[in-house]
Each structure stands twice: as structure tokens, then as C-alpha cells.
Amino acid sequence: MTRSRINWIDFGKGLAIFLVLMGHVLLGLYQSEKFPSWNNVLLVIIAQLYIFHIPVFFALSGYFFKPLSTIKEFFDYAKKKTIVLGIPYIFYSIIHFCLQKIAGTTVRIPTTIFDLINIYKQPLGVSWYIYVLWSILMIYGLLSIVVKKRRMLLLISALAYCSTLFVQSDIYIIQRTLVWGVCFLLGSVLSEIHLDRMDAKKFLLFFIPFDLIYMSAWFLFYEVDSKKDYVSYSNPGLWGIAFVVCILFSFILFPKIEKNCPKVFNYFSKYGKDSLGIYIIHAPICSMLRILMLKMGINSVFIHVIAGILLGWYLSIFATYIMKKIPILNIVLLPQKYIKLK
Template identity: 25%
Template sequence: MNLILKLLGRRINIIRNRIRYIDYVKGLGILLVILGHIGYGSDYIYIFHMPLFFFISGLLLSNLETKDAIQFLSSKIKGILVPYLVFSIISFIWWAMIERHLRDQSIPVMKALLNIFIPYVGASFIYNVVLWFLVAILFSYFFVFFLVKITNNHGFIMGLTSIFVFLLISQINEPKIFELSIAFSGGQLCMTAGYIIRKYKIGDLKELENTKNIYLLIGFLSGLFGIWIAHYFNHDAVNMMNNSYGNLLLFILGAAAGIVLIFSLALILNRINLPVLSFLGINSLVIMAVHDPIKRIVIVVIAKLLRQENEVVRHEMFPALLILILVTIVSSVAAIIINKYFPFFLGKGKKRKLIN
């Protein structure tokens, strides 16, 4: 990664006011997202990788009760809807002009185009399936914001309301339009949990940096065990994109276990400076948005070079890890270029700093 930065002539900017372990959490999370989408270990990764990002988003919210509705909502629309539209249009053009002629699976071009503006989770996202997340998280932000306002920021009432809505919507396959079934079920549940834990248990996020190593080790091992339990009894049942959770208690256990696991690992790694991991965390939104089309190309190339079927290289350890590395590198280069030359893709008016 440092070599890539040097080759592009990008000077590393030090951002001293960021919380490094939060960037590590995001960095680890985006690596798991890519690996899960490649196909290796996805039955374990899907248990918690998307709940992790909804949880982090809630954790980073603060003082919602005092924030103006128009200002908050407009900031989220600008920071999420603009990247969604930009990357949807770019992905659609690539798919419509080139990729759809090379893939067996296809849908009518007009249906895929309309899906950009009236998103409907499922095959309609064929041009870049991961973009469902941006729509879902936007509406999850809306839900949590108004939940705070309606309940007067009362944590207990917020928690009960969030759980009740989750139990209700998670049993309904519709409406999938605008990803509302995801946003109002698992999405808002994990985001609300992050917000409540931040407000009533953590407060200053930097306090967690002082957690003793023995507690972090216990958290790491407990997280692994919880994921194993959730996988064993709720095997292949969790897929947030499809609003599928299987046993709801086991979903909550697996999501919580994965969150504890990744936070514990990030806090352990926080003892050392890992600029590459910080970079991935800071640029996780861009990498999330661009990696899926890149992944499909890399899988085909690696399969041809190894003279194996696509599905084989996706599910074997060493080819899958090679694909992960290559996709991460190419996606990171894309992030550098976008931040340097096209910051408006992200709803930004100026260059963003790339690394902590």
C-alpha cells in the first residue's frame, strides 16, 4: 500500500484527531466484506459483517437530541445519496456496455437502470450488488434520528421500540423497495444498539483504548465462540441483503459476537501503527462501492491463470486470499484517485485526507 501511495505521488497526511482503533475496525470490516463477497468463509462472515457497519454508524452518532432535523438529514443525504448515485451510474454504464455481454446472468437493461432511482433489493442490483447497503443505511439513519426525537432520547424506550420493530419487520419480506425491510429491521436494530451503548456505556470512545489486554483477549475468544455457536445452530440463515436472519436470537448473538471480536482485535492492534489498515478504514465507503465489479474481473483473471473454474478459486483459501489482496489494492488505488481528483463523487467539496 505504501508503494502504491508513493507511485501515485500522494503525500501521506497525518490526521491526529481521528480515533485509530475505529479506523482499524472499519478496515478489518471492509476486508471481511470483500472476502465474503469473493465467497471464502462467507457463511461465517455474513453472520456479523453488515451488523458491524450498522453498529459502528450508530456508535459514531452523538447528541442527536440537540441536532436540527434538516441539517442532520441533509448531511446524511449528501454523504450517502451522492456516492450511491455516482457509483450506481458508473457501475451501470460498465455493466450495460461491457459486462452484461460476458455474464450468463442478466436482467433487462431498463429494469437495472430504473433500479438506481427506485432501488429494489435483489437481482436488480446486478451491476453492483453491494450498493444496497448505502440505501439501507441512509434509511436506518432516518429511523434512528426520529426514534431519538420521538422517545426524547430515552434509552430504555428506544431499545424496546427498536427490538419491537425488528421483530415485526424481520418477518416481512416486503417492502423491499428502497431497502426499507432491511433498514427498519436489522439495520436500525444494530445502529440503535451502537447509539445506546455509546450514550449510556462508553461516552468518550477514546476510553476504550485503555482496556486491559486480558479483557481484550477474553472478548476476542468469546467473539469467536459466539460466532461458532451462531453458525452451528443458524447455519447459512443470515443474509441482511435479503432481510433473512433465521433464528432471531441467534442472529443477535452472532452479530454481537462478531462486533465484540472485531473491536477486541482492533484494540489489540491499536498498540501499533498500521497505516494500511487505517487507510482501508478511512476509505471503507469508497472501497465498499467499487470492489464488487473489480472483484468479478479479478476472479476471472485468476481462474484463467490457474486454469480452474471461477467457483473453485472463490472457495479455496490461497486463490481467495490472492483475489482479496488484488481487489483490495485495485480498490485502494481507485480510492486514492477519487479522493484526489473526484471528491465530489463522495459529496465532498475538497480533497479528503487518506490516511491516519
């Protein structure tokens, strides 16, 4: 049975992947240590983006999640999800490794062949999202056979998140699944609630002061030590409350964009359908653009930001388009089209 598309979900994925790309461009500039006078500005924008895009991405991915009925259904489901997410995960990891070898000494933290072999326990680069999403789908898919109510699953995921406030695991997949399951399950629960009927303007009266307070607190406690994470994705602690607020705001606002800003809505909706392809392609493209511009002696942060975002965005879209046209590459984006999953 083919799942019908929901326009505002596509819009949300398109906007989120654009913000992910923007965040990685700015983060690359910050971590390059080539623009020290801009560190504070870059760091504040990065922190703002990082409490929004990936949490919303997880929630949008969880929107269509439904509890499973039997072990047999779970095995069919697990097979499908493993193939659909596993192929792009492996593809990205290989591309990441190869491009780092090409870049040579310009890479800050080089990837070894052993890192590539060990992607089953430690993902490379941005592929961590695919890795953790797969884990969440497996764990909560299996759990849903027993726990049928989504709100109960959300409660379990919230308790799992709270456990990370006190105890952290060194095992990557465990720690990240405990952290991100709550965003995924929140998206599933919100699919049953008509947040689109809420008045976005009234929510803004809450969201704007909250965001100002959050960013002020973050600046005081995080920016003091530039070696700390801008926003920790492995152990966000109480700062993770901002993830939930951003998800709620998004699910209230996104359905209203179609009517109020149709051109913006249609633009990002179009690319939301290709969000996975853009996601796995954008990171190496943006990295290579930054390295190339630095080698060319371009030292203007404005040129790096504008060129990095625009060229990174449209080259990622173009690369995804090319992949869709070549069957041997399109299998990365749509494995279900070429591999029998049932």
C-alpha cells in the first residue's frame, strides 16, 4: 500500500535539509579556525540552527510511524527499513572516505580504512542521522508489538531521555537512541493531534521569549568555553527542552505556510521529496567547496557563507537529480524500486 504524501511534511523536510546544509557550512567555517573574529557570530547562529533542524527532521520522520502487530510484521518491517536506510548509509560512508583521501592533508580529522570498516558501530560524518534513525525504528518498532499506544511509547522514550541526564553510555548507538527517540515518537504522537488548528501567532508569543531566554542562557554557559559543543547531540541534557519546543512550533507553523507563503512552500516542498539524497550528498560537496575556496585564497567570510550555501544547495540538488537518472545510483535513493522488499 502506497503512503499518500502530505504537502506540509515535504515542505518541512525541504526546509529542514536546507537549514542542515546551512548549519554545516557555518560549522565548517567555525571549525576551520580561519575566521577567529567571526567565531562568536558563527557560534550563535550555529547553536540556533542546531536546536531546530535535526530535532524537526526526527519528528517528521516519526510522523508516519505506527505500532506493529506481530513479530512477522516486525521482521518484514525491519528488512525494509534496513535496506532503505542501509544502502544510503554505506554509500555515504564510502564517498566520505574517498573524498577525504582526495583532500589529503587539508582534512582536520582524517578517516582511516578501519573507520570505514567499523561503521557498524561508529558512523562517519552526517551519516549518524541515518544510523540512529534505523536504531530507533528497530527498537521502538519491536517495542510497539507489546506497547500499542503511541503516547505510552512517547512516555517510554521521554524516560529514556531523562536517564541520559544521570548516566551516559559510551556505546554510540545506545546513547544516541536514548537521546533522539523522544523527538521521533513526539512526531508520531503529533500526527494524531491537530496542531495545525492552533493559532501560530499565539504560539509565537511563547516561542520568541523562550528562544531569547534559551539563547541568552546558552551564550552565558556555553560560549564561555569555545571548546564545548555548540549544541550537544550526544548528551544535550536539559538543553534538549528546546528540541521539543522547536518541534511543536514547526508542526503548528508548517501547515500554515502553504496558504500564507505559497511560493516558499512550493519551493521547499519540491526538494523535501529528495531530502535523503540531498542529505547524504551535501556534506562532501560543502566541505570540498570550503577547501577549494580556502586554497584559492578567498578569506572573506561573507563570500564563504553565501557561496557555500548557494553553491552547496544547488550542487547537492543537481547531484541528487543525476543520481535519480542513473539506475545504479538511484538504488541509493530508492532501493525499494529495485529490490523486492516483501
